[in-house]
Amino acid sequence: MSVREDLADRMPGGDAGLIVAVLLVTYAAYVLVGVGLGYSLRGQLNTIAVLTFYIGVFAMLALALNLHWGYTGLFNIGIVGFMAVGVYVMALFTKPIYTPGGAAQVGGLGLPLIVGIVAGMAAAALLGLVVALPALRLRADYLAIVTIAMSEIVRFSFLSSDLQQFQMFGNRVGFGGGSGLILDFTDPLQALFQSVGLWGAYLGFVDAFKAIVPTNPKPVVDGLVYGLFLLLFVAAYYWLLKRTGESPFGRVLKAIREDEDVANSLGKDTNQFKIKSFMLGCALMGLAGIFWLMTQGAVTPNFFRPRVTFFVWIALIIGGAGSNTGSVLGGAVFAAVLYQGPRYFKNLVDTVLPAADAPSSFGPAIAPLISNLNPAPMFFYTVDSIRQLQLVVMGLVLIWLMHNRPEGMLGHRKETAAGIPLTAAHARAAATDGGTAKNAANDAADDAATAGGDSDE
């Protein structure tokens, strides 16, 4: 149908090959630009680490959203609320117990990180259940309203002074209010390596890395390793959601997306399926939120503004709703081009033309362009405001996509909702070695008859 489809089909290694190829092209582009402009090796490695980080989190979030929207047709625009609950509950469980005079205003329960992560995911799933129960019975668009309202309620709750600190099991805990929460638990990477007894080995590796980055290599290595860790989790999400989709469970989800009444009148308890799908997606969003923030040292409620939700939606739309491979690609492309791209571009311009002073407002920027056709001030002004413009660019890309390729990169591809290949050839083969097709009428009747008697035996 299109060049892209052909590309996907011809790609060695299939979908995985396609994903790897896109990642490699992205990295190559970043590295090439960096090399061309004389970035230091350390700077290059840091750029790659940050890029990988965002590819990881956006790919995970897009995959989780794809379960909601692409598979089940659930219009969730409160993603960031589930991320917030995941992170905050994880912090509550994991932060060390409060000691008076310490740096942190409030403590946590001092439990191991893994317990906190599981608790955060469970809390996000439970919130999903609470949101879904009333909304799923209503028309689809009510879920949208309820979820976005929920995400703002969550943000305001964490902002409120009532939850700033409270007692729990005799400990002074809390969510820190507007000033945020210090994530003063053991560094997650350290905790991870210690839990498998490899912390010493890791430190040795960091030391060896001095050959490449002579001074203080640990932050660089940490960033790269964490990025790799996130990519592993992208693979895990992908695996989980692929199995979910390619199964009778996924088939019912797909049927719900297509026409819930039909699924219902074929005996499927569609509300049950919707709730399960919604809760699973919410838990995965909570986990992605945890991964996004647990290494950042602190968390503030205002990080969780609805714009993050819309970033994830844009990633999914770019990649193509309905396709897991598309979700990963969408996450990667969004992170590399729309999210990190403009910032990288600004850094480049700053490096190449460090002396250039940007005009401070639109007037001085546009005047030279009109009066003597000098575009430079306008250019620098634009680059300087790139963070603000980023949203405009995203909007333009979205409009363009909606007009020209609403199915995104891979949304036109339909991933079969079954545990086995649903092809005529496969079916024919199964039918010929399983029984005779010639007496299908009686067979069908017998099947029906046996089904009536499935309560005995």
Added chain:
Amino acid sequence: MSETDSNPETETEAFGSAPIDTSSGPDTTAEFPLQVDGLRKSFGGITAVDGATFQVESGTLTGLIGPNGAGKSTTFNLITGMLKPDTGTVTFNDEDITGMEPHEIANKGLVRTFQIARELEDMTVLENMMLAPKHQRGEKLWRSVLPGVRGEVIEQEEELLERVWEVLEFFEIDHIAEEYAGNLSGGQRKLLEMARALLTDPDMLLLDEPFAGVNPSLEKRLLTHIHELREQGYTFLLVEHDMDLIMENCEHVIVLHQGRVLTEGTPADIKSNEEVIEAYLGGNV
């Protein structure tokens, strides 16, 4: 198929349908599996169904006829839980199913098809068909995902596919098995819908104009098949505008007019009933 259905796991119980103990074939404990009593439903000013009362005898092919807008499809919707009646009751196999959810009613063995075929358009014909069978192990999320148990799901998928294929061949739509349902012709959609409903192993099927747009030779084959199933004890309620078809195939006919049962009886009775002739030919009585 018996391996599929006598699956030793607990799903059957989990369904909560607790089928009234049957050893084989459809549930024939009730002489009149379907009983509709005083069913009423209005939409704003229109009373679509106005106190319809009738029952369908076990193992029959019963016709439900009436002019356009008589309330036949609405009655189907009320019976199958798609709409909740204003008043009245629906009883299936001696159990009051009024107000139950459509999936609960379907799992009790009362399954319907839609007048305007409702396909799952972005799913292939095979996917549409594979959706229908009950008691699918893989409908439990954990079974579909966890490495150890997924094998059982795959095994059942293979069995289901085999059965699905036989039904597709019978309905002569196997050549479009991989086609997206959204690309099918009107008649093909009707066939797919009926085949899909049959795969749920219903005791009783409510068919809303299943032959509209189906070619005559296939219509004949389908009717033959329906008669075979009927002889085994399955019950059918059929909405159809083709009077000849009704007269030749049904042993009992119910005439609905303005939401009420105008009359019912054998095809011969109906044929000679002046009210029916008037209702069909003379517009409002």
